[in-house]
Amino acid sequence: MAGFTGPEDTSRLKKQFDHSKKQYEQEKYQKIAQKHVPKASIFRNSLNAFLMGGLICAVAQALFNLISSAGFTVKEANTIVAVIMIFLGAFLTGIGIYDSIAKVGGAGAMVPITGFANSIVAPAMEFKKEGYIFGIGARMFSTAGPVLVYGIVTSIIVGLIAFTIM
Amino acid sequence: MKLKEVNKVSLLWAFLIGGAICLAGQLIMDLTPYEISTGHVLVGYVTLGALASALGLYQPLVDIGGAGATIPLSGFGHGLVQGVLSSIKNQGIMGVFMGGIAANAAGIAAAVIFGYIMAVLFNPKG
Amino acid sequence: MFEIKKVGKQTIKFANPPVILETSSIVGPKEGEGPLKDTFDYIADDMYFGEKSWERAERKFLEEAVKIVLNKRKQTSQDIDFLLAGDLLNQIISSNFAASTLGIPFFGLYGACSTMYEAIILASVLIDGGFAQKVIAATSSHYATSERQFRYPTEQAVQRPLTAQWTVTGAGAMLLGTPDQGEGPVVTFATVGRAVDAGAKDPMDMGSAMAPAAVDTIIAHLEDTGRRVEDYDLVITGDLGSVGRSIAIELANINGYDLSKNFNDCGILIFNPSQDTHAGGSGCACSAVVTCGYIMKALREKKYKRILGIGTGALMSVTSIQRQETIPAIGHAVAIENV
Incomplete structure (x- = not known):
């Protein structure tokens, strides 16, 4: 059916042409737009993240030293410190301070376990109006869920490999 | 008095190692396109921490930095993997499934209970 | 008929x-x-x-x-x-x-x-x-x-x-x-915008997504009416913010229109730089409260004779953003005048 392939082909070609023309225009525009986008100071952000992250970890270390000097083992002390830090992160989020800490500290406030606690409390609090089950219960894990999933999956894969090798 | 000296030095190391780990996170946020969000960074940290731990690279960091290495989320990945590896020795294949969460049960439970309590008690300020 | x-x-x-x-x-x-x-x-x-x-x-x-x-x-x-x-x-x-x-x-x-x-x-x-x-x-x-x-x-x-x-x-x-119902500024022209997809994807950068749509409508308005930019005391966009405004000026310039003199943005006007909003205000209320407040006040006080307002919108949904689709945008222009 040669008669039918002709027009079909041209329309396909035209479609392709229009598509790449649009893509070209979009890319051309993105180059213009990029020039106007202000860039954050990477140096200042990094310094703030270093100081904030360092400070949070130093507080945790001070707690650790205090607790281990009270006669707990390293493992016990680590667990207690983690629990206290999670409490602090959750509490500071509840009273509305942690987002301001993160505004300055950036990753320095997100990466420590206090930031993990924040990622649980913030959505849970926000979606409380949707109820205690599907609001708080479900939304608590919007960020914490993926963290648990990938942490557990990775550790089990590592464990399976280690088990086979042993 | 010797203990006090040790404690002071440990604070410094926790500060330096913890700060460096967070600094790396900030660089990831700032230097990658906008698609890389906080969630990606947190998931990346726990996964990388787990992998580094499996290769024996994370424990030295914990030995030097203490809380500086355990408190960042990569420390959680490390805790999961070490939990799995140590319980394989006693429990075999069941340890693969139980060890990770068992070793971090307190942290996970704390996150759930404190998260819940705070969400019930407080409202967002905006 | x-x-x-x-x-x-x-x-x-x-x-x-x-x-x-x-x-x-x-x-x-x-x-x-x-x-x-x-x-x-x-x-x-x-x-x-x-x-x-x-x-x-x-x-x-x-x-x-x-x-x-x-x-x-x-x-x-x-x-x-x-x-x-x-x-x-x-x-x-x-x-x-x-x-x-x-x-x-x-x-x-x-x-x-x-x-x-x-x-x-x-x-x-x-x-x-x-x-x-x-x-x-x-x-x-x-x-x-x-x-x-x-x-x-x-x-x-x-x-x-x-x-x-x-x-x-x-x-x-x-x-x-x-x-017949009273005095006041009147709406003389309206230019309906086209949805423009400039390929922007970042939901934290609405200015870049919307600037091309705003400029598209401004140019269409000027061509359709035969007016010039200078015919307006103020050309004001809804919420391009500081980033979008500076892109819009450049885009207009490429097309042969000079927006650098009487062109502003509601999102820039509504906040002080010290209020730490970054690129400015946005949202439906941004153009609404500035138009209904500041701009109407100036028109009633005869500070302006004729303004061109362009409401700008980024036409995205939560799902389209999560799937990393592009963000189409639109600009609707209205000429308001004291006659």
Whole structure:
């Protein structure tokens, strides 16, 4: 059916042409737009993240030293410190301070376990109006869920490999 | 008095190692396109921490930095993997499934209970 | 038989230009600390506005804005033929609830942050077409409801990039009527925007996504009407912010139009740089409260003779953003003049 392939082909070609023309225009525009986008100071952000992250970890270390000097083992002390830090992160989020800490500290406030606690409390609090089950219960894990999933999956894969090798 | 000296030095190391780990996170946020969000960074940290731990690279960091290495989320990945590896020795294949969460049960439970309590008690300020 | 009121490709020329009889604007506390604080009718003390959720607060903002405009003109909702309203929340729920309380025959509109200008155009069409005597155009937005729906929970630990804009909390309402009903600035032309997809994807950089649509509409308006940029005392976009404004100036320049002199943006005007909003304000209420407050005040005081307002909207959804689709945008232009 040669008669039918002709027009079909041209329309396909035209479609392709229009598509790449649009893509070209979009890319051309993105180059213009990029020039106007202000860039954050990477140096200042990094310094703030270093100081904030360092400070949070130093507080945790001070707690650790205090607790281990009270006669707990390293493992016990680590667990207690983690629990206290999670409490602090959750509490500071509840009273509305942690987002301001993160505004300055950036990753320095997100990466420590206090930031993990924040990622649980913030959505849970926000979606409380949707109820205690599907609001708080479900939304608590919007960020914490993926963290648990990938942490557990990775550790089990590592464990399976280690088990086979042993 | 010797203990006090040790404690002071440990604070410094926790500060330096913890700060460096967070600094790396900030660089990831700032230097990658906008698609890389906080969630990606947190998931990346726990996964990388787990992998580094499996290769024996994370424990030295914990030995030097203490809380500086355990408190960042990569420390959680490390805790999961070490939990799995140590319980394989006693429990075999069941340890693969139980060890990770068992070793971090307190942290996970704390996150759930404190998260819940705070969400019930407080409202967002905006 | 029919007199066609369309000129050029995209522009409507009103035969009997509808009069802006009254306007009202109501904002939240942060906007109330900004440079335009004296131009608003009411400033709420807190973002909850006495309600138990932010969504309910936004609804109340919209309701109150309409009530203020009715009171100012000593009208009741029975006197109004149509209410044209929209907002940013899913299925324009704030407007739906406000409309159900007000009881005015209601058209729900969605043009993202351009909704106020979309509503002004359609209200003018209804009036000039002889379908209505009095129409209210109104929109609302709320910082916390938008953040929660489009971005992160408000207490989440995130660093907003410098391109991010701050959704304005508040609502604006405009009562338009037939020319026989009173004095006031009139709507002479309306240029309906085309949805422009410039390939922008970053939901934290709305200025880049919307600037091409704004410029597209401005150029269409000038070509359709034969007017020049200088014919306007002020060309003002809705919420391009500082990033979008500077892109728009360059894009216009590439196309041979000079926007560098009399061109500003509601999102830039509404906040002080010290208020740390980064690129400026945004949201349906941004263009609404600045147009209904500051711009109308200046027009009534004859500070401006003729302005061109362009409501700008980023036409995205939460799902399209999550799937990393591009963000189409639109700009609707309205010429308001003292005659």
